[in-house]
Amino acid sequence: MARTQALPIQIVTGDPRPIVRQIVDAVRMRIATGELQPGAQLPSVRGLAQQLTINPNTVAKAYAELTTEGWLESRQGLGLYVAPPRQRLSMPERDRRMDEAVQAFVHEVVALDYPTDRAMARLDTALAVLAKKTA
Amino acid sequence: MSDVVIETRDLCKRYGGKLAIDHLDLVLERGSIHAIVGANGAGKSTLFRILLGFLPATSGEAWVLGRDSRQLRPEDRERIGFVNEEHTLPGWMTVAAVTAMQRRQYARWSQPAFDEVIGHYRVQASQKVAQLSRGERAGFNLALSLAQRPELLVLDEPTLGLDVVAKRAFLETLMHSNAAEGCTVIYCSHQMEEIERIADNLIIMERGALRNMSPPDDFRARVVHWVADIPFRGPDARLIPGLLDEQRIDGVYHYLVLDQGDDFADFLRACGARDIHHMPVSLDRAVNGFLARHHAAPVAA
Numbered sequence: 001m002a003r004t005q006a007l008p009i010q011i012v013t014g015d016p017r018p019i020v021r022q023i024v025d026a027v028r029m030r031i032a033t034g035e036l037q038p039g040a041q042l043p044s045v046r047g048l049a050q051q052l053t054i055n056p057n058t059v060a061k062a063y064a065e066l067t068t069e070g071w072l073e074s075r076q077g078l079g080l081y082v083a084p085p086r087q088r089l090s091m092p093e094r095d096r097r098m099d100e101a102v103q104a105f106v107h108e109v110v111a112l113d114y115p116t117d118r119a120m121a122r123l124d125t126a127l128a129v130l131a132k133k134t135a
Numbered sequence: 136m137s138d139v140v141i142e143t144r145d146l147c148k149r150y151g152g153k154l155a156i157d158h159l160d161l162v163l164e165r166g167s168i169h170a171i172v173g174a175n176g177a178g179k180s181t182l183f184r185i186l187l188g189f190l191p192a193t194s195g196e197a198w199v200l201g202r203d204s205r206q207l208r209p210e211d212r213e214r215i216g217f218v219n220e221e222h223t224l225p226g227w228m229t230v231a232a233v234t235a236m237q238r239r240q241y242a243r244w245s246q247p248a249f250d251e252v253i254g255h256y257r258v259q260a261s262q263k264v265a266q267l268s269r270g271e272r273a274g275f276n277l278a279l280s281l282a283q284r285p286e287l288l289v290l291d292e293p294t295l296g297l298d299v300v301a302k303r304a305f306l307e308t309l310m311h312s313n314a315a316e317g318c319t320v321i322y323c324s325h326q327m328e329e330i331e332r333i334a335d336n337l338i339i340m341e342r343g344a345l346r347n348m349s350p351p352d353d354f355r356a357r358v359v360h361w362v363a364d365i366p367f368r369g370p371d372a373r374l375i376p377g378l379l380d381e382q383r384i385d386g387v388y389h390y391l392v393l394d395q396g397d398d399f400a401d402f403l404r405a406c407g408a409r410d411i412h413h414m415p416v417s418l419d420r421a422v423n424g425f426l427a428r429h430h431a432a433p434v435a436a
Contacts, residue, residue, distance in 0.1 A: 013327075013328040013331045013332060013418075013419075014327070014328055014331070014417045014418070014419050015417055016414065016415035016417050017415075018352040018355065018418075019331065019332075019352075020352065049310065049311065050307070050310075050311045053303060053306055053307055053310070053332060054310070054332045055310060055332065055333050055334065055335060056310070056311075057335055
């Protein structure tokens with residue numbers, strides 16, 4: 001029987017990133033790295049709000065965004081679960097967003113005058129964390 | 136039951152030449168946590184005194200829980216709870232005695248609600264109120280207010296002077312206890328860290344007028360920190376659109392601006408800026424920047 005999986009995330013106040021964004025990013029990252037497996041049950045809205053000492057509406061907003069984006073799915077009367085991996089966006093849209101991300105990265109490399117090989121090495125290290133995700 | 140717990144219409148309060156409440160139009164919805172921020176003298180205390188019928192307005196109208204503020208009956212006041220920073224309770228009385236006194240006063244008293252809230256604090260019935268720590272007194276006050284099962288709970292800087300642990304416990308109880316469920320909360324505070332955690336709605340008052348009402352993050356998103364390298368001299372502060380704060384640090388200009396889009400970069404470029412960056416800010420920085428915008432910004436060498 002599925003039980004609620006612990007969600008050991010932190011939020012910080014006084015940060016330019018709103019709390020909703022921090023929760024969405026943290027949950028998405030854990031799904032992407034495989035720390036949260038498809039079918040894992042997330043804490044209830046009230047439960048996570050209590051854990052983080054924040055307004056439950058903030059958690060509800062984050063969960064709603066994650067559900068709309070397809071990372072989580074709601075099971076009637078049971079709660080929220082990590083959705084099975086499936087492509088949320090069309091191929092052209094994925095390519096477009098990827099281009100944007102690449103451009104932003106390249107612009108930063110240029111702006112910082114960062115050596116290209118070192119920039120690539122850092123990118124590799126950062127992406128390696130996603131490769132650990134079990135198939 | 137109305138969806139609106141507090142409403143004012145063109146409310147004004149004049150003291151001699153000064154307008155303490157300045158044509159205030161406010162509509163606060165049931166069920167949310169509303170945070171009210173404003174410098175001292177912004178008019179918060181005056182507003183609550185008028186809303187609760189302790190002070191007459193100069194003009195305009197005010198309603199609380201659907202009733203005209205000038206015509207509140209005892210049964211209306213019973214539906215409103217109030218907790219402030221002083222947590223004034225008779226120090227010589229025991230917890231049990233104060234509790235009994237409050238229980239007799241309120242027909243809607245819920246002992247389970249009281250027990251749930253007081254259970255978070257190590258408070259014993261036999262202790263005298265003066266023996267409680269500040270945090271315990273705050274918790275006791277909250278328990279007494281929530282036991283009333285108010286429809287509206289007004290808190291005026293309730294965690295001022297509390298240590299980190301006590302603050303956390305207080306907010307926890309306010310947001311997550313069953314006793315507080317269904318209660319509309321008005322939270323007056325300067326502590327943006329708390330407001331960021333708990334508020335659904337951020338109300339900013341300044342010199343008696345309403346300056347903002349929105350979800351906290353919507354206000355935060357309106358303020359942006361721009362950094363620009365402008366050779367020679369930057370533009371005259373008076374000419375900078377939406378300027379909240381300006382600083383020159385290590386020869387580089389930092390501008391905190393409100394409601395300016397990406398085309399603010401064009402403005403800076405037209406002023407001769409090269410190497411322009413912008414970043415979002417925290418809620419704390421946005422609100423304090425907004426409230427302090429009329430103060431002269433120190434210009435570093």
